[in-house]
Amino acid sequence: MSTVSDSVSFSAPGGADAGLTPKQLAAKYGLSVSGKRPSFSQYVRDLWARRHFIVAFATARLVAQYTTAKLGQVWQVLTPLLNCAVFYLVFGVMMKGNQGITDYIAWLCIGVFVFQFSQSAVLSGTRAISDNLGLIRALHFPRAAxxxxxxxxxxxxxLISMVVLVVIVLFFQMPTMTWMLIIPALVLQSVFNTGLALAMARIGAKTSDMAQLMPFLLRTWMYTSGVMYSVQSAVDKWxxxxxxxxxxxxxxxxxDLIRYAFMPNAYNKHALPDHVWVIALGWALVAGVAGFIFFWKAEEEYGRG
Incomplete structure (x- = not known):
């Protein structure tokens, strides 16, 4: 369909169109505003139609991410392992945060790997629009991609890091049927992370300073989430x-879900309460749906200015 910018003014030609305003002319000849936000259902269909582009783009960026580093893709695993070593020294040894936690090293590594997934998704989402303005202005595609x-x-x-994480856990206990719970837990966390990334992408596109502020907010989130210590024990008297x-x-x-899946012994062989899964599902639905709608509402504004 032909398009006409809503910011362009012109004089109507003579004849039957004389005296018509630009909006009236656009309506008469079936023109629409360039870059107008599609309906929600159409937006979802457009995004689904480009699912192969999304996966290919993600894979290409992942491969290129560490091409300039001598160790290359090894850093994908080495970075969280180094974080685990630092946290173990500070919180496990110096601050005795390992007391009362079965197989603390594996417990800590699971927390670091899982939290880094959310942390990195939010940071990347915050810069997703501002760091890709050239692509956005050159090609037409749903920006949520x-x-x-x-x-x-x-x-x-x-998932690549999980290979190393599995090896670490195997030093402390053998696989159990609870390992199957890792799959639904990661699916729920992925939906939650996507919703956060979408919401922060819109905020980051409007407020460039947000990318500088996010590391501090995420660090606070990490320290209050029980990555290095048992948050349940810490707040028992609160x-x-x-x-x-x-x-x-x-x-x-x-x-908690993934720690229990990997290490049920750390929970004294008692299953997590069912409400933990309900909470995880609730967070995934709320963040996923709200984040997607929040991002879609500003679709026509991305890349302008």
Whole structure:
């Protein structure tokens, strides 16, 4: 369909069109505003039609990410392992955060790997629009493809790192049937991360300073989520309302699910309460749906200015 910019003014030609305003002429000849936001259902269809582009883009960016580093893709695994070593030294040895936690090293590594998935997805989403303005202005595609693609990149990195994580866990216990729970837990966390990435992509596109602020906010989130220590033990003597808030923390919820899946012995062989799965599902639905709608609402604004 032909398009006409809503910012262009022109004089109507003579004859039957004389005296018509630009909007009236556009309506008469079936013209539409260039870059107009599609309907929600159409937007979803357009995004689904480009699913192969999203996956290919994510894979290409992942391969190119470490091409200038001598160790290349090894950094995908080495970075979280180095973080684990630092956290173990500070929180496990110096601050005795390992007390009361079975197989603390494996427990800590799972927390670091899982939280880094959310952290990296949010950081990448925040810069998804501002760092890709050339692509956005050159090609027409649903802009949500970018934060979704960056979340897929982080998921791919996590899956690669999972190979090392499995080796670490095997030093402490053999596989059990609970390992099957890792799949639905990661699916729920991926949906949650995608919603956050979409929401932060819109905010980051409008506020460039957000990319500088996010590392501090995410660091605070990490320290209050129980990555290096048991948050349940830390808040046991707090008022009930604060205990509930800390235990509803989505990062803590997803870490608990995957920790239990890998290491049921760390939970004294008792299954997690069913409400933990309900909370995880709720966070995934709320963040996924709300983040997608929030991003779609500003679709026509990305890349302008």
């Amino acid at each position: 970018l934060p979704i693609a960056f979340t897929i990149i982080q998921l791919q990195q996590l 008022p009930t309302v604060f205990q509930v808030l800390f235990r509803m923390n989505p990062a803590s919820v997803y870490m």
